[in-house]
Structures are given as structure tokens and as C-alpha cells.
Amino acid sequence: MIKIKSGVSKLCFSILILFTFSCEDKRNLVSIEGNIVSILKNDSLNLIIELHDNGNVKKMISKRKDSILVISYFDTGLINEYIPTLAGKKHGEYLLYDESGRIKKKVKYKEGSRHGDTFEFFYDTYSLSQRLYENDDAIYSSVYMEGEKIFNSPIPVFEDEIFDSSSYEALITFPFKFKGEIEIYFRDSLDFDKTLIDKYNMRLRINNFKNDWPQYEIRLVYEPSEDDTLIETDFVYNRSIDSDRVK
Known part of the structure; x- marks a missing residue:
């Protein structure tokens, strides 16, 4: 009826x-x-x-069944947002559009976590930002301007973090497998020891760590190989210290 x-x-x-x-x-x-x-x-x-x-x-x-798709529209009739979910969590390709019908953001989700490529489009500057995620951890970032890559960097993931009132330890790993070589630098004010496991994994210990530090800096310098798709990059990454997340 x-x-x-x-x-x-x-x-x-x-x-x-x-x-x-x-x-x-x-x-x-x-x-x-x-x-x-x-x-x-x-x-x-x-x-x-x-x-x-x-x-x-x-x-x-x-x-x-367990799949719910939510699509919202502007009052003009153009699509605004496309949200696929599974069992109450985002799952699949999320899309966000501007009022003229152009895609602003594209994110791949897997059971509520970002997993795969995320793209943000900036039409006023003809630029594109890309991030690759693995189980909600960003592992690679790049920026394109007018179709040409101007920046890229593998992003470190921090595992097994332990700290007390005077020291901090972590395993720094790079899930994104790059062809070139990456050098990691720390500020001279840090009293640290670093042990290289292989080109993708390193153990870090900071001996003069303070509990009230909100973050510390890591400088990443990437040198591409001859047949590399990545470009040379000198990038400063700020590692936030969140006591609720650090075990």
C-alpha cells in the first residue's frame, strides 16, 4: 500500500x-x-x-541486514555525503562532496577504522592530499600540486611504548615499505639511545624523559632510490605523548 x-x-x-x-x-x-x-x-x-x-x-x-547506507543531499539535489556502514561502523568508501558536486574527501574504512587511501581535494589551490592508513594508523602521506607530487613521507607507527618519570621506550616501525633510505634524527636536548633493527624498525629509549612532555620531535630525511616513486623529503614529525594510550 x-x-x-x-x-x-x-x-x-x-x-x-x-x-x-x-x-x-x-x-x-x-x-x-x-x-x-x-x-x-x-x-x-x-x-x-x-x-x-x-x-x-x-x-x-x-x-x-547488517549493512546501512546513509546518503545526504544539498537542497539543490546534489549529493553531499555518502556513508556506508556495517554493524554500526563505517565500512567501505566514504565520500564527501562540495555544493558544486565535486568530491572533497574520499576515505576507505574497514569495520570502523580507516584502512586504505584517504584523499582530500583542494580545488582553489589545485592540490590533493593523500594519506594511506592501516588499521587507523597513518603510514604514508603525500601532497600533489597541479598533478605533480611535491611532498611524500613514510609515517612511523609507535608500538610497545613504555614510560615512567625519567625514561621513555618505544618500537618505531614503518609499515609502508619504501625503496630508498630514511634517516631519523632527534633534538640535541634529548639524551637518547636508538637501536636499528632493520630499515623499517628501530628501538628508541629517551633517558631524560619528563612526564609532563606533551610531545617530542622526530626529523625524517628520505633519500629515494634510482627507480623510486617517492621523492626526496625532509620532514619533522611531532609524536604526541598521551598517557591514556601509552602502556
């Missing part, structure tokens, strides 16, 4: 018709209350459509 009120946009009405007649089981209930359109199938909610005051679709929420 379909109940339709005035003010429903042609797009919304078309969606209702397509959804209703594309289902194998035709026992669907479509009802509208104010600016909210609900479609129920076999006593389970499958689709909710919210409308702008001008009748254009504002938001669509579709549900299939």
Missing part, C-alpha cells in the same frame, strides 16, 4: 516506485509523515527518505 502526500519530489516518487516494484515480495508499505518517507518490507525497515522543504531529497537511509 502506498500513501502519497503533496510536496513529494519527482525523484523521491521515482525511487519509491522503483523500490516497490523491484522487490520480489510485493508486500511493501510506503507511508509519508511530514517530510519523512518510510518503506517497510516484511515488518523490517528497509528505506527512509527525508525531504528538504522544497521537496528535494535531503537524506536516504537504506538497510539490508
Whole structure:
């Protein structure tokens, strides 16, 4: 049964018709209350459509088992945000658009964590920012200007962090496997020992660590190999110290 009120946009009405007649089981209930359109199938909610005051679709929420897809729109009818979820967590490719229909941000999620490439587009400066994530840890970053790479850097991940009132220890690892060589430097004010395990892993101990330090600096200098896709980079990384996260 379909109940339709005035003010429903042609797009919304078309969606209702397509959804209703594309289902194998035709026992669907479509009802509208104010600016909210609900479609129920076999006593389970499958689709909710919210409308702008001008009748254009504002938001669509579709549900299939544990998967929920939320798509929001500007009042012009252009898409604003595309949010896929699984079991209540972001899962899949998240998309954010500007009011002219261009993609502003693209993020790959896996069960609630960023996993894969994240892109941010800055059209006023013709630039693009890229970050590669692994289980919500950023492991690589790059910036492009007018299609040309102007910056890149593998990003360290800190594991097995331990600190007390006078010392700090951590395993610094680079999950992003680069071809060139990377040098790691610390400020002269730090009394530290570093032990190189291999080109991707290093143990660090800071002997004059203070509990009230909010962060410390690491300088990363990357030298590319002859057949490298990465460029030379000199980058200062600030490692934040969060006592709630450090074990």
C-alpha cells in the first residue's frame, strides 16, 4: 500500500516506485509523515527518505541486514555525503562532496577504522592530499600540486611504548615499505639511545624523559632510490605523548 502526500519530489516518487516494484515480495508499505518517507518490507525497515522543504531529497537511509547506507543531499539535489556502514561502523568508501558536486574527501574504512587511501581535494589551490592508513594508523602521506607530487613521507607507527618519570621506550616501525633510505634524527636536548633493527624498525629509549612532555620531535630525511616513486623529503614529525594510550 502506498500513501502519497503533496510536496513529494519527482525523484523521491521515482525511487519509491522503483523500490516497490523491484522487490520480489510485493508486500511493501510506503507511508509519508511530514517530510519523512518510510518503506517497510516484511515488518523490517528497509528505506527512509527525508525531504528538504522544497521537496528535494535531503537524506536516504537504506538497510539490508547488517549493512546501512546513509546518503545526504544539498537542497539543490546534489549529493553531499555518502556513508556506508556495517554493524554500526563505517565500512567501505566514504565520500564527501562540495555544493558544486565535486568530491572533497574520499576515505576507505574497514569495520570502523580507516584502512586504505584517504584523499582530500583542494580545488582553489589545485592540490590533493593523500594519506594511506592501516588499521587507523597513518603510514604514508603525500601532497600533489597541479598533478605533480611535491611532498611524500613514510609515517612511523609507535608500538610497545613504555614510560615512567625519567625514561621513555618505544618500537618505531614503518609499515609502508619504501625503496630508498630514511634517516631519523632527534633534538640535541634529548639524551637518547636508538637501536636499528632493520630499515623499517628501530628501538628508541629517551633517558631524560619528563612526564609532563606533551610531545617530542622526530626529523625524517628520505633519500629515494634510482627507480623510486617517492621523492626526496625532509620532514619533522611531532609524536604526541598521551598517557591514556601509552602502556
